[in-house]
Structure formats: C-alpha cells, structure tokens
Amino acid sequence: MNYLKPEFGSSIIIYGTGAVGLSAMMAAKIAGMNHIIVVDLHDNRLALAKKLGATETINSSKEDPAAVVKAILPAGIDYSLDTTGVASVIKQATAVLRPGGKVMLLGLAGDVTFNVQQDIMGESKTVAGVIEGDAIPQLFIPKLIDYYKRGMFPFDQLIKFYKFDDINQAFADSASGDVIKPVIKIGE
Structure with missing residues (x-):
C-alpha cells in the first residue's frame, strides 16, 4: 500500500x-x-x-x-x-x-x-x-510488526511449519492450495 x-x-x-x-x-x-x-x-x-x-x-x-x-x-x-x-x-x-x-x-x-x-x-x-x-524495509518492517502486535496484520495465519522430513508434504500442500506459506524447520 x-x-x-x-x-x-x-x-x-x-x-x-x-x-x-x-x-x-x-x-x-x-x-x-x-x-x-x-x-x-x-x-x-x-x-x-x-x-x-x-x-x-x-x-x-x-x-x-x-x-x-x-x-x-x-x-x-x-x-x-x-x-x-x-x-x-x-x-x-x-x-x-x-x-x-x-x-x-x-x-x-x-x-x-x-x-x-x-x-x-x-x-x-x-x-x-x-x-x-x-517499501523502505528499515521503515516499513517495524510498522508491520506494530500492526501484527495490535492484531491488525495476522501474517502468522498464512504460515504452516513442517519438519524437514515432511518437505514433500509441504510442497504438496502448497501446490494444492491448502497452505499459503510452508516453512521448513531444519534440525528438529
């Protein structure tokens, strides 16, 4: 915006x-x-x-x-x-x-x-x-964090975490539209 x-x-x-x-x-x-x-x-x-x-x-x-x-x-x-x-x-x-x-x-x-x-x-x-x-990241990211803290920008609802062993499922869920932003956790 x-x-x-x-x-x-x-x-x-x-x-x-x-x-x-x-x-x-x-x-x-x-x-x-x-x-x-x-x-x-x-x-x-x-x-x-x-x-x-x-x-x-x-x-x-x-x-x-x-x-x-x-x-x-x-x-x-x-x-x-x-x-x-x-x-x-x-x-x-x-x-x-x-x-x-x-x-x-x-x-x-x-x-x-x-x-x-x-x-x-x-x-x-x-x-x-x-x-x-x-955007200028140095100015905009703090603003986004403030919006998130106030419940106005709930970006966390777009994310689903997967273990590295479940990487194929993460790709499948993303391709099907079931997940917006799959995030792979390495080392867990």
Missing part, C-alpha cells in the same frame, strides 16, 4: 491469494478500504481471505470476476492488484477499473497485449509495476 496510498472508503480487487495477495488484502483492511474483493481458484484460500478481512470473495473457476465486480460496483473498481502474472488476469484486472483507476502488477508476467487507447488511455487508467511493496 506504500505505492498505492488508497483513500479511506475506496475499493480494490486482488487477484491471487498467496502470501503477497493476502498481505495486500490485510493492508487494504488497515487502510480502511470499503470493498476488498479477493479472487482465486481455491475455496479454502478464499475462506481464509474472508476471515482476514475480504469483504467479498470470488472463485474464478465458478464465477466471472468482471461480472461480479460490475454487480457490486457498476462504475468499476478504484484499484486492482495482480499477483498471478497471468496475461488474461492482468487484462481483466485492468478492465474492471473505473475511469481513472489504477492496476498494480506484482506477479512476474510475460507478454501482455493491450489496445492502449481502448484499454488504458480512453478511461485514463494507470498500469504500474510494483517491486517489493515499494
């Missing part, structure tokens, strides 16, 4: 519920955003997003995110954030914006083709790449 600096009461859609997407969602809640919509393919991750502060969730394998956003916010959404790096998702993240809206790209992506006039300039949209949250 360092780059975005959202206004209180604004709206955001976040594509992807990995550690980055869910952390951004918790930051949106801290910022006081009104609609915090989260999109993913895994119902269990969407349930966690709802528990941690999402106002709406969309399973994109069951619903069209663009249609759901249109029903909730007919004029479009203020901000969208892509953590997937998938070209079709990036295009959708841009299409759901209101005029003047901003999309931030956080996932590593390949080629994405836009009609610049129709998709971006015609409605004065902004497409920006953001690296490492646009």
Whole structure:
C-alpha cells in the first residue's frame, strides 16, 4: 500500500491469494478500504481471505470476476492488484477499473497485449509495476510488526511449519492450495 496510498472508503480487487495477495488484502483492511474483493481458484484460500478481512470473495473457476465486480460496483473498481502474472488476469484486472483507476502488477508476467487507447488511455487508467511493496524495509518492517502486535496484520495465519522430513508434504500442500506459506524447520 506504500505505492498505492488508497483513500479511506475506496475499493480494490486482488487477484491471487498467496502470501503477497493476502498481505495486500490485510493492508487494504488497515487502510480502511470499503470493498476488498479477493479472487482465486481455491475455496479454502478464499475462506481464509474472508476471515482476514475480504469483504467479498470470488472463485474464478465458478464465477466471472468482471461480472461480479460490475454487480457490486457498476462504475468499476478504484484499484486492482495482480499477483498471478497471468496475461488474461492482468487484462481483466485492468478492465474492471473505473475511469481513472489504477492496476498494480506484482506477479512476474510475460507478454501482455493491450489496445492502449481502448484499454488504458480512453478511461485514463494507470498500469504500474510494483517491486517489493515499494517499501523502505528499515521503515516499513517495524510498522508491520506494530500492526501484527495490535492484531491488525495476522501474517502468522498464512504460515504452516513442517519438519524437514515432511518437505514433500509441504510442497504438496502448497501446490494444492491448502497452505499459503510452508516453512521448513531444519534440525528438529
């Protein structure tokens, strides 16, 4: 949210519920955003997003995110954030914006083709790449720790610890979407 600096009461859609997407969602809640919509393919991750502060969730394998956003916010959404790096998702993240809206790209992506006039300039949209949250770690990490201590940034709910002997299970749980951030403990 360092780059975005959202206004209180604004709206955001976040594509992807990995550690980055869910952390951004918790930051949106801290910022006081009104609609915090989260999109993913895994119902269990969407349930966690709802528990941690999402106002709406969309399973994109069951619903069209663009249609759901249109029903909730007919004029479009203020901000969208892509953590997937998938070209079709990036295009959708841009299409759901209101005029003047901003999309931030956080996932590593390949080629994405836009009609610049129709998709971006015609409605004065902004497409920006953001690296490492646009943060100064020495300033931002203490702030995150303070939010965590106050119960506002429960990142520990994204982590599951595994013994080194269970490394294959950790990979399987991560691939299935059952775990957001598996952490291997060595020497236990």
